[in-house]
Amino acid sequence: MMIKKMTDKHYSIWENLRWFNIQRRGIADHLRWWLPSILVIQLGITLVSAAVPALLVRLLGQHTGLPLVALLMIGIGLGLGCLQFSQAVLDTFMRMASSAVRNEMFATDGGDYLHIPYVAAADAQVRAKRAESMNYGYGGDESGVGVFYNTLVHTVQNALMILVDAVILGQASWWIAGVIIATTLLAFYPQQSFQRFRRQQQKVMEDRWTPGKYIQRSSFQEENGKDIRLYHMAGWYQGKYDQFVAATNQTQTVIERRQFWVSSGSALLTLIRNTVGYGVLLLLMVNKQVSISQFTFYFTLLSTVGMTVEAVLTQYGLLKGANTDVNTGRRFLDWAEAVIQDMPQGKTVPHFDARKPLTVVFDRVSFTYPDGTAPVLNDISFTLHAGERIALVGLNGAGKTTITMLMMGLLTPNSGTITINDINIQDIPPATLRSYFAPVFQESTVFAGSVGYNVAMTRDYDEQRVRNALAEAGLTADIDKLAHGLQTELTNYIQDDGVTLSGGQTQKLMIARALYRDAPILLLDEPTAALDALAESALYQNYQKMAAGKTSLFISHRLASTRFSDRILFLQQGQIAASGTHEELLAHCPAYAALYRTQSQYYTEKQTGQEAVQDA
Numbered sequence: 274m275m276i277k278k279m280t281d282k283h284y285s286i287w288e289n290l291r292w293f294n295i296q297r298r299g300i301a302d303h304l305r306w307w308l309p310s311i312l313v314i315q316l317g318i319t320l321v322s323a324a325v326p327a328l329l330v331r332l333l334g335q336h337t338g339l340p341l342v343a344l345l346m347i348g349i350g351l352g353l354g355c356l357q358f359s360q361a362v363l364d365t366f367m368r369m370a371s372s373a374v375r376n377e378m379f380a381t382d383g384g385d386y387l388h389i390p391y392v393a394a395a396d397a398q399v400r401a402k403r404a405e406s407m408n409y410g411y412g413g414d415e416s417g418v419g420v421f422y423n424t425l426v427h428t429v430q431n432a433l434m435i436l437v438d439a440v441i442l443g444q445a446s447w448w449i450a451g452v453i454i455a456t457t458l459l460a461f462y463p464q465q466s467f468q469r470f471r472r473q474q475q476k477v478m479e480d481r482w483t484p485g486k487y488i489q490r491s492s493f494q495e496e497n498g499k500d501i502r503l504y505h506m507a508g509w510y511q512g513k514y515d516q517f518v519a520a521t522n523q524t525q526t527v528i529e530r531r532q533f534w535v536s537s538g539s540a541l542l543t544l545i546r547n548t549v550g551y552g553v554l555l556l557l558m559v560n561k562q563v564s565i566s567q568f569t570f571y572f573t574l575l576s577t578v579g580m581t582v583e584a585v586l587t588q589y590g591l592l593k594g595a596n597t598d599v600n601t602g603r604r605f606l607d608w609a610e611a612v613i614q615d616m617p618q619g620k621t622v623p624h625f626d627a628r629k630p631l632t633v634v635f636d637r638v639s640f641t642y643p644d645g646t647a648p649v650l651n652d653i654s655f656t657l658h659a660g661e662r663i664a665l666v667g668l669n670g671a672g673k674t675t676i677t678m679l680m681m682g683l684l685t686p687n688s689g690t691i692t693i694n695d696i697n698i699q700d701i702p703p704a705t706l707r708s709y710f711a712p713v714f715q716e717s718t719v720f721a722g723s724v725g726y727n728v729a730m731t732r733d734y735d736e737q738r739v740r741n742a743l744a745e746a747g748l749t750a751d752i753d754k755l756a757h758g759l760q761t762e763l764t765n766y767i768q769d770d771g772v773t774l775s776g777g778q779t780q781k782l783m784i785a786r787a788l789y790r791d792a793p794i795l796l797l798d799e800p801t802a803a804l805d806a807l808a809e810s811a812l813y814q815n816y817q818k819m820a821a822g823k824t825s826l827f828i829s830h831r832l833a834s835t836r837f838s839d840r841i842l843f844l845q846q847g848q849i850a851a852s853g854t855h856e857e858l859l860a861h862c863p864a865y866a867a868l869y870r871t872q873s874q875y876y877t878e879k880q881t882g883q884e885a886v887q888d889a
C-alpha cells in the first residue's frame with residue numbers, strides 16, 4: 274500500500290474562517306453574533322471616550338452646575354465600564370470557543386495518528402510533520418487554531434476603528450483623514466516584513482531546539498543516568514546547552530535590532546501624523562472653523578489613532594502567522610484522514626474454525642522500508658503449515674522482525690502476496706487479521722495499568738485466565754510478592770506506588786500477554802533474550818505446550834532453541850537461504866553450520882575460552 278504524500282495546500286484567511294465556522298458548530302453556536310457585538314461595543318467605547326473631554330469643556334463653558342457635571346460623568350463612567358466589561362466577557366467567550374475547537378483538533382490528531390497504518394506512524398518524516406502540526410497548529414492556546422479567530426476579530430475591529438476615526442476626523446479636514454490612511458499604509462509593509470522575518474527566525478530557533486530538546490530529555494532520562502556519570506558526559510551536555518543558549522541569544526539580538534528600526538520608523542510616521550493632524554486642528558480652531566469642544570473631541574480622537582494603527586498592524590501580522598499555522602495543522606489532519614480512508618478495509622471476513630491452526634504463505638514477497646534504500650526482503654516465498662513450529666534464524670538485520678510485521682499486516686509488501694488459509698491478508702479486515710496473532714515483540718511494552726491489565730490488555734479481564742497465563746510464563750511467584758498482586762500498577766507514570774519489573778520479568782509478562790490472547794498463530798521474536806538460564810530452559814520445555822494446536826514462528830539467535838521446532842528457515846540477504854531441520858541445515862547449509870559452530874564452541878568442554886576466540 275502506497276502512503277499518500279502530504280500536500281502543501283495553502284488556505285487563505287477567508288477559507289480558514291469558513292472552515293473555523295464549520296468546526297465551531299455545536300461548540301460555540303452564537304459566535305457569529307459576537308463579532309458584530311464586539312465591533313459595536315468597540316465603536317461605543319472609542320466615541321464615548323473621545324466625547325467625554327469635549328462634553329466636559331462644553332458644559333464648563335456653559336457654566337453648568339458642578340453636581341450635574343459630576344452626575345453626568347459618573348453616568349458616563351458607569352456606561353463605559355459596562356461596555357468594557359461586555360467586551361471582556363465576549364473576548365473570554367471567543368477565547369473559550371477557539372480553545373474548544375483547538376481541543377477538538379487535538380483529540381482528532383491523537384485519534385488519527387493511532388489509526389494511520391503502522392508504516393506511516395513509524396516514518397520519521399511523518400512523525401516530524403505531526404510534531405510540527407501539533408506544535409504550531411493546535412498544541413496549545415497560543416498555537417494557530419488557538420489564536421486565529423481572536424486575531425481575526427481584533428484585526429477587523431482595529432481596521433474598522435481606523436476607518437471610523439478617519440471618517441470622523443475627515444469631517445474636520447480631509448487632510449487629517451488622508452494623513453491617517455497614508456501613514457497606516459506606509460507602516461504596513463515594514464511591519465509585515467518584520468513580522469515575517471521574526472517568524473522565520475523563531476522557526477530557525479525552534480528547529481535548532483528540536484535536537485536541543487532531545488538532548489535535554491535524554492539528559493534527564495533515568496536509564497541514561499548511569500552512562501552520563503560513568504562516561505563523564507555532564508560537560509558535553511553543558512557544552513551543548515551553552516551552544517543552544519548562545520545561538521538563541523544571537524538570533525534574539527538580530528530580531529531586536531530589526532524591531533528597533535521598525536519601531537523607529539513607526540514613531541516617525543506617528544510624529545508626521547500627529548504634527549499634520551494637531552497642526553490642522555489648531556489652524557481650524559484659530560480660524561474659528563471648529564469650536565473648543567469640537568477641537569477637544571477631534572484632538573482626543575486623533576490621539577488614540579496611533580495606538581489603533583499599531584494594534585491593527587500587529588494583529589494583522591499575528592493573523593497571517595496564525596493562518597500559516599492553521600494551515601500546518603489542517604494539512605496534517607487532512608492527510609491523516611485521507612490516509613485512513615484509503616486504508617484497505619478488507620472485504621472478506623473469513624470464517625475460520627477457531628480451534629484449528631492456520632496456514633500462512635509468503636509468495637514472492639519483496640519489501641523495502643519507505644525511507645530505506647535497499648530491499649530488506651527480496652522475492653521470498655515460504656509456507657508455515659497449519660500447526661507447524663517454525664524457527665526463523667538469520668543475522669542481525671536479516672529481516673526476521675520485518676517478516677512478522679508483514680504477516681500481521683502492520684507493513685505491506687511492495688510486491689508478492691501473503692495469504693492465510695488461501696485468503697490474501699489484504700482482503701481481510703485489519704482488526705480480524707490481527708486477532709489471529711499472539712506476538713511477543715522484541716521490545717517489551719508495558720502500559721500504565723495493572724499487572725492484570727497488562728496481561729489481558731483489557732480492564733475487563735478473566736482473572737483465572739490471567740493467573741494461568743502468568744503461571745505458564747513463570748511469573749506467578751514474582752507477582753504474588755507484589756503488594757496488590759494482579760492489581761499492582763506497573764510504571765509510576767500515573768500511580769505513585771507503581772512498580773517497575775526487571776527486564777526478564779517484563780519479558781515473561783509479554784509471554785503471558787501472548788498466552789492470554791490465545792490466538793491461532795504464535796509469533797515469538799527473541800522471547801528469551803532477557804531471561805535467565807532457568808527461565809529460558811523452562812520456556813523451551815513449555816514451548817511444546819504453548820504452541821500446541823497453533824502455527825508458531827520462533828525467532829531466536831540461540832540456535833540451540835531451534836531444536837524445539839519442526840523446521841528452520843534460515844534468512845540471509847533478504848532471502849530464505851535454506852529450510853529444513855537442524856540436522857539437515859548443519860549438513861547442507863554451510864552458513865548455518867558455521868553460525869552454529871561459532872555459537873556452540875563456547876559451550877564445548879574441551880576448549881578454553883581463549884582457544885574458542887582464536888578458532889572463531
Ligand SMILES: Nc1ncnc2c1ncn2[C@@H]1O[C@H](COP(=O)(O)OP(=O)(O)OP(=O)(O)O)[C@@H](O)[C@H]1O
Nearest residue numbers: 395642644645649668669670671672673674675676
Ligand atoms: N522502521 C524502519 N525503517 C527503515 N528501516 C528499517 C526499519 N525497521 C527495520 N529496518 C531495517 O530493516 C532491516 C531488517 O530489520 P529487522 O528488524 O527485520 O531485522 P532482524 O532480522 O529482526 O534483526 P535483529 O536480529 O537484529 O532483530 C535492517 O537493516 C533495519 O535497519
